[in-house]
Amino acid sequence: MAFRPTQRRKSKEYLFDLNLAPLLSLFVALIPMLLLTAIFQSVGIVNLYLPSADENPAVTSSNNPDDNFTLAVSLTAAELSLMKGDQTLFSERNQGEPNLARLSVELVRLKEKYPDKRDIVLLLDGSIRYQTIIHVMDTVREKNGRELYPEISLADRIIEAR
Amino acid sequence: MAYAPSKRRALRGKKPSLLVLNITSMLDMFTILILFLLKSYSAEGVILTIPADLHLPFSSTEAVPEPGLIIELTQNTLVVDGVALDLDLQEVETSDSIIIPGLYEHLRKKVQRYEEIASVNPEASFTGQMVLEGDRDIPFRLLKKILYTCGQAGFINQSLAVFQEGS
Numbered sequence: 001m002a003f004r005p006t007q008r009r010k011s012k013e014y015l016f017d018l019n020l021a022p023l024l025s026l027f028v029a030l031i032p033m034l035l036l037t038a039i040f041q042s043v044g045i046v047n048l049y050l051p052s053a054d055e056n057p058a059v060t061s062s063n064n065p066d067d068n069f070t071l072a073v074s075l076t077a078a079e080l081s082l083m084k085g086d087q088t089l090f091s092e093r094n095q096g097e098p099n100l101a102r103l104s105v106e107l108v109r110l111k112e113k114y115p116d117k118r119d120i121v122l123l124l125d126g127s128i129r130y131q132t133i134i135h136v137m138d139t140v141r142e143k144n145g146r147e148l149y150p151e152i153s154l155a156d157r158i159i160e161a162r
Numbered sequence: 163m164a165y166a167p168s169k170r171r172a173l174r175g176k177k178p179s180l181l182v183l184n185i186t187s188m189l190d191m192f193t194i195l196i197l198f199l200l201k202s203y204s205a206e207g208v209i210l211t212i213p214a215d216l217h218l219p220f221s222s223t224e225a226v227p228e229p230g231l232i233i234e235l236t237q238n239t240l241v242v243d244g245v246a247l248d249l250d251l252q253e254v255e256t257s258d259s260i261i262i263p264g265l266y267e268h269l270r271k272k273v274q275r276y277e278e279i280a281s282v283n284p285e286a287s288f289t290g291q292m293v294l295e296g297d298r299d300i301p302f303r304l305l306k307k308i309l310y311t312c313g314q315a316g317f318i319n320q321s322l323a324v325f326q327e328g329s
Binding site for chain 1: 166185186188189192193195196199200202203210212218219220221222223224225226227228293296297298299300301302303305306309313318320321322323324325326
């Protein structure tokens with residue numbers, strides 16, 4: 001007599017199926033709601049500092065007497081330069097775009113010398129594009145999350161008689 | 163030994179009692195979508211709405227906008243708090259005057275209204291807060307005149323709206 005066939009295959013297999021329908025209906029409700037509130041292009045702001053009329057412009061926000069000088073970045077279509085008072089710290093001709101990496105290095109060096117100085121003036125030529133101004137302001141304001149000169153004011157570049 | 167007999171014959175004619183749609187893979191997709199949308203979810207709401215034809219500059223700033231007067235400046239229109247001003251920006255740009263009379267008068271009226279409200283309700287004090295939404299291609303000589311006029315009219319807390327990079 002042959003052996004009895006194995007029962008292993010015949011033992012009942014329960015097909016376990018998780019009921020995901022409630023989860024699905026939750027997602028269907030959530031997705032349109034989040035899609036409506038989602039912001040794909042977030043808008044930020046860059047603050048400007050205006051010196052008020054009754055304030056002496058030579059007095060800076062810092063109490064340190066060493067910081068009593070005007071720091072200025074001058075940008076024309078042809079040239080980018082950094083000035084401390086009357087002294088030009090560096091000046092470079094633009095190759096297409098201004099060399100902001102160099103400016104950043106110089107500003108970090110200056111920040112180490114005068115850590116309490118917070119204000120800076122951008123002297124800009126009338127033809128400079130708004131996007132370029134914002135790039136310069138970004139460079140001046142911070143470097144890799146480290147704050148440099150957040151109190152930025154804009155000024156018109158005085159055309160020098162040469 | 164014989165193989166186990168086929169069940170096909172036995173099952174013929176019997177209808178499946180419950181038809182289950184397999185939605186697992188769709189749920190996987192939805193989960194990913196939900197996570198992505200939750201990441202870009204903002205609970206603060208939108209203070210600034212940017213018109214489609216206005217291309218803001220990009221910046222690395224992390225500061226968020228505050229409510230205030232909103233000035234939209236595109237290549238050829240100037241809109242103050244939703245009201246378009248009848249100004250020829252080309253003319254404004256080339257003129258020698260640094261102040262823009264049309265804009266100045268409009269802003270003075272606004273400041274007077276804000277100050278009237280502030281005199282009645284001390285909680286709604288006038289802070290001179292304004293946000294400039296400017297096109298990324300406008301030149302500084304135009305930007306300077308707008309900002310100067312706003313400053314002269316009393317809006318001294320000026321900020322520039324930008325698109326945040328890498329967000």
